[in-house]
Amino acid sequence: MDPAAAPLRIAVAQVNxxxxxxxxxxRKLARFAADAAQTGADLVVFPELALTGYPPxxxxxxxxxxxxxxxxLGWLAGELAAGPVALVGFVHRDRDLYNAAAVLQGGQIKAVACKRFLPNYGVFDEKRYFAPGRRALVLHLRGVALGVSICEDLWYPHGPIREQAxxxxxxxxxxxxASPYHMGKPREREGLLITRATDLGVAIVYANLVGGQDELVFDGHSLVVDAGGQVAARGRPFxxxxxxxxxxxxxxxxxxxxEPRYRHMPVTPEEAAQVEHVDLDEPAAGGGPGGRLPGPVAGPGVAVPGVAGPGTAPEASRPPLPPRQVEVLEGEAEVYAALVLALRDYFEKNGFRRAWLGLSGGIDSALVACLAADALGPRQVTGVRMPSPFTSAASLDDAEAVARNLGIGLETIPIGEIFGAFRQALAPLFGDRPFDVAEENLQARIRGTxxxxxxxxxxxxxxxxxxxSELATGYATLYGDMAGGFAPLKDVPKTLVYRLAAYRNGWPGGPVIPRSVLEKAPTAELRPGQKDEDSLPPYAVLDPILEAYVERDLPAAALVARGLPAEAVRRTVHLVATSEYKRRQAAPGPKITARAFGRDRRYPITSGYREAVPGDGGSAG
Incomplete structure (x- = not known):
């Protein structure tokens, strides 16, 4: 290290x-790298699997x-030949497949770092696809030693980051x-980075993906933490x-x-032997290390006026860093931003331009209308009122008010006559059986159709x-209100729905969801006087049960021991177990809790197991 050397400028490219x-x-990575070069970056770091997208x-x-x-990857190396050194996530094929980072410099692939710790829990399934890496790559650029790791590698106190440091x-x-979002995850990551930085006496540059991908949301929140544990730079959220x-x-x-701690951590010969050094300050000498990929790559390169090549940019030619302030989101603001991003990206990346939804006058459809209008623009959203004989005038008025306040389209299709035709067609088979869930679900299925x-x-x-809450308990109709291509609230508990609606009403411009919607008792209005609490525990009781039982896998007996009503626990556990077949047929929706239905929580449909609840006389086996 030359004490007189100019600072090393590192760019973090948080891309969608x-x-x-x-x-x-x-092409997007090339544009970001060119922008980084304009600001005199020596190095630009992209997220995990940025070239292929995550998860492929x-x-x-x-x-x-x-x-x-x-x-x-070869094209990109050529495009960046005259720009900064770039770290690009990609799928590397050798004898096996690896989740890897390519080091691009001067038109060459100078080195490849392969992810060692492959997550295989929650939403992750990387051991299905990749072999673990075996080496710890350290780059030397302008006299600074830089360790390269990939996502999960940083979550372990041992392994490549320890060997590198x-x-x-x-x-x-x-x-x-590429760390997916759930509530509170950005703060959790920040705490982890601070711990790793101070324990090892190193700075950490963390480049996270951003954007929606099917049921996952990547929140960005990239970070730079210095060796003292201070946040030195921060990426924007979402x-x-x-x-x-x-x-x-x-x-x-x-x-x-x-900082004395890292000095007294013993290093074994095995750890030292794992480290591979690549000097990026030396003139290119053919292929990348270990013969893993060929070095020279054909391509014109992108020359940036006034900026020298990587590792040689004179201090006088480098523009000063612009002033920067990043808003930190918390609570409902964080969740709402995640849902908007997920919805927008699902539409844009799959080529959809217009959203349709049943606008019932209830809280759920009102919140989905808000999310859609904010994500796609009001002109691209149409709500449809579909009153049945049991729909109240107040619900129709509330739906109209939501549409008017948001500026979205509104259509009305009464379903009374259609419902009557269905009942008449079924009358010879139904006979004199009383009105029940069959007729209720008919209305929902007419609306879905x-x-x-x-x-x-x-x-x-x-x-x-x-x-x-509805999906967990099966309080939804297959091919009815579950019909659709995307379910924005699939992982949003009912009590959080109310908090998000109140948050959205606090935006500049005034409330968009009428107070009557927030205050009315939840109801599907599929029979006279129906209320959700006729079939479910109150949501203030139900949601804590679901959070403990579904997201944390706490035993039902433990919930009762903690003071939750035994009958509510018993009813909820039964409904969760018997509704799996419905959830398997549900539309995808964004994960925002610690454990979402779908790729995160996977249970068999056919199962003879029923968990006992104290006092019910059931079997735990």
Whole structure:
């Protein structure tokens, strides 16, 4: 390290990419790298699997996809030949497949770092696709040692980051990440980075993906944490971003000398042997290390006026970093932003332009209308009132008020006559059996059919408006209110629905959801005087049961022991167990809790297990 050396300028490119759109992703990365070069960056760090998108799932088993990945990585290396060093996440094919980061410099792929710790819990399934890496890569750029790791590698106190910092002398750990969002996750990550930085005496540059991908939302919130545990730079939440950090090696060294912990951590010979060093300050000498990928790649490169090549940018030619302030979201603001991003990206990335939804006058459909209008624009959203003989005039008025306040389209299709025709057709079979759930569900299915017909005729996608509490307990109608291509509230408990609605009403411009919607007792209005609490425990009781039983897998007996009503626990546990077949047929929706239905929580449909609740006389086996 030269004490007189100019600071190393690192750019963090927080990008929103699309799984499988290799050309579009590569061109986006090239644009971000060019912007980084304009600000004099020596190095630009992209997120995990930024070239392929995350998670690529079974696409990685297709040789043509892997060939195209290799082609566009080569194209990108050529495009960035005259720009900064770039770390790009991609799927690396050797004898096996690896979740990897390519080091691009001067038109060459200079090195490849492979992810060692492959998550296989929750929404992750990486051991299905990838082999673990075995080496710990340390780059040397402008005299600074930089350790390269990928997402989960940073969550372990041992492994590559420890080897890089303690055995490899890394001053900065560069982590490429695709960490999905759930409530509170950004703060959890920040705490982890601070712990790792201070324990190892290193700075950490963390580049996280942003955007919606099917049921996952990536929130961005990229970070730079210095060796003292202070946040030095921060990425925007739920939006693309490019930000910079200047690392002063001399100042960092003095600060590091004051922290004694890392000095006394023993390094084993095995850990030292794991470290692979690549000097990016040396002239190119052919291929990348270990012969893993060829070095030279054909491509014109992007010359940036006034900015020298990587590692050589003179201080005088480098523009000063612009002032920067990033809003930190908390609570309902954070969740609402996640839902809007998820909905917008699902539509845009799948080519849908218009949203349809049943606008009932209830809280769930009102909140979905808000999310759709904010994500797509009011002109692209149409609510449909479909009154049955049991729909109140107040509900019709509330639905009209929501549509008017948001500026979305509103159509009305009464279903009374259609409902009557169905009942008449079924009368010979139903006979004199009393009105029950069959007739209730008929109304919901008529509405689902009408919404799907509108989407087919005029284009667009139907939004299902059900929430997590309903989905958990099966309080929803297959092919009825569950009909749709995307379910924005699929992982949003009912009590959170109310908090999000109140949050949205606090935006500038005044409330958009009438107070009557917030205050009325929840009802499906499928029979006279119906209320949700006729079939379910009150949501204030139900949601804590679901949070403990579904998201944390606490035993039913433990919930009763904690004071939750035994009958409510018994009823909820039964409903959750018997509704799995419905959830398997539900539309995808964004994960925002610690454990979502779908790819996160997976239970068998056919199961003889029923968990005992104290006092019910049931069997635990």
């Amino acid at each position: 990419v699309t799984v499988g759109d290799l050309e579009g992703n590569a 799932e079974d696409l990685v088993f297709r040789p043509a996809f892997l060939d195209a990945t290799r082609h566009w 303690l055995a490899g002398g890394a001053e900065i750990l560069l982590n490429l990440s 939006a693309e971003d490019l930000f910079f950090w200047d690392y002063d090696p001399a100042a960092a060294a003095v600060a590091r000398w004051h 009408l919404l799907m017909a509108l989407a087919n005729k005029f284009g667009g996608l139907v939004l299902a408006t059900g929430n997590k």
